[in-house]
Amino acid sequence: MDSGPRSAEAAGPGAPGPSLIPPLRAVVRLRRRVCLLRKRRVPPPGPAPAPADPPQFFTFDSPEPPSRTPRKRRRRSRVVLYPETSRKCRPRAERRSRAQRCLLLLVAIVGFQVLNAIENLDDNAQRYDLDGLEKALQRAVFGQPAAVARIVALLRDYLATHVHSRPLLLALHGPSGVGKSHVGRLLARHFRAVLEDGALVLQYHARHHCPRPRAAQGCRDELARLVADVAERAEAEEKTPLLVLDDAERMPPALLDELHGLLQPQRAHRFRSAVYVLLSSQGGAEITHFVLQNASRGPPARPDGAPRAEEELRAGLRALLVRAHPLWQAAAIVPFLLLDRRDVVSCFRDEMAAEGFFPEQARAELLAAQLQYYRVAGREFAVTGCKQVVASVNLL
Template sequence: MKLLNAAAAFLILLPTLAPALDPLSASLLVATAAVTWDLLSPQSWLRCSLLECCHVNNTLNYSALKVQLESRLFGQHLARDVVLKAVQGFSTNPGRKKPLALSLHGWAGTGKNFLSQLLVEHIHPAGLRSKFVHLFLPTLHFPHDSQVKLYKDQLQAWIRGNVSACPHSVFIFDEMDKMHPGLIDAIKPFLDYYEQIDGVSYRKAIFIFLSNAGGDLINKAALEFWLSGRQREEIQLKDLEPVLSVGVFNNKNSGLWHSSLIDRNLIDYFVPFLPLERRHVGLCISAEMQARGLPPDERLVQAVLEEMTFFPREQEIFSDKGCKTVQAKLDIHEGAAGARR
């Protein structure tokens, strides 16, 4: 602000200074002043081309996000559709009453982190590297049981300060199942239906919670569908969300155990991630091969699949690690193939 005021004062004096200079110097002075003014002005095109600005369109590029999720997120029709509808409705609603809160649940490797990554890249192009996207890991940021009170104060201060700087801030809480019970309740005021808190509105922010908690409930439902001969694509949110929210609320290891966020209905969507079948893991392997510039090779895909484990033991329907170990397994087989060549 001081620099901006100084630039303004300089521009006011510019007409007085310019006549005392030769034409070339005067032109350079005027051009330099214009560039300086543009650089110091918030949200200027030049400034935002060089530095990241909190400048988000009123509407999300729904079509681009939809294409990304459909082509890169495998086996998660339910999570894809729910999140797309949620963020589209949120971004196009000028009368929103609260921030958007999404709670993503499912076993490791099913795509929770990947979906979150794709989503934030369509809000802030720098994605997880953006200074307006904040990722919290309980084991890193909140490691000690004895410091929960301090963590609550720090978390509130961090959210308050960053939303003040950028109303479109995104906050991601990973590994919620490792969060100290009660800690997450510290953010309850920011998720509630308040127009402002101490002069700050939180209604444009997005909060995303990621957890393995409830994964067993989701897997059980998916298995029941399979055993009954129904397609997984027939599973709807109404089949899982009620039992999932109750299960997470009553699970001491969920991070949302007896949380006011659930009790006050402040989480907008509980988003289930289904266990991945063999065909979905195969798509993950092919996508990783493509990302590495490898040619299509069905034999390599099958070789990596043979390294994966599936459950239940009798039928081997679902991958117990999803796509989480695909990169490591492919490293081994790619290295072996290279050695043979």
């Protein structure tokens, strides 16, 4: 029964008591576990990296670039499928496209350039006052509405621009007294007024400038010199000159050859911009036959009958004139038809007013009755036109 106290006493005063043994055992177990964990994390063999000392002063060395991490691929958006029955609405960014704005700007620029070109054409044509010329011809030339309209239309198309590839050749053909020379004088007067320079208008009469006894070569050299002077002056002033050549049927072949050479596009640039007006009675018999034949047939059954007949007349005249000289191949032929009695009366009244007489209708009809006429299908066409009007009025 006394063994317990004895054993405690036998252990001595320096031995630990029984209450300290379990904590000691727990500490020992923890130490062993820490040692095992350290042994598992042993570093690889090799020299240990020296610890980097922090810089003692400021440097501009760039820091090491950070390691790039792989970028994630962007998922492509799926195509939006619109139902067939619903209304398709495009995104706002697609509606406001820059390409569409550039296209609209380009269209606006092209439209502005076209409008500017049209205005330049109008400005160049207004210099010659073709509207005033048309009114003057309609007022002073009787019985030739188709010829006047064709002359003005050809001049309007040619004078719309200043730069041309070849000159314009107007060939006015018809019998005597139908108004060819009168139209030539009106054209010369009008161009002198609008060009403000009489040197840009040349009137050449074959009967006066080149009579038959004179050598044809001399006439050719003189005509070439006159045309060269006019063309050079017109080029300096940037204007289109007018050259009226009357009595073309009296011109020798040398003069026609010179005119044909002036119309070629390979000539100098100053010769390409010009208007030539040839007045000739060649083809007068064919025009007379055409007028009398169409007067006997009566009015055309269709509205386009008259223009088609005039086109056939121009084609027949061209074929006839080309056989005489190739100059007429490049000409715009304008036929002048016969004048009926009413037109001759108008010529008498106009001449009486110009001479200071009162243009009385009865007196003009009395003077017109003294002339000779072709009488076909109830109509009367003057044989000599208004050729004898001036002489008859001078006798008053």
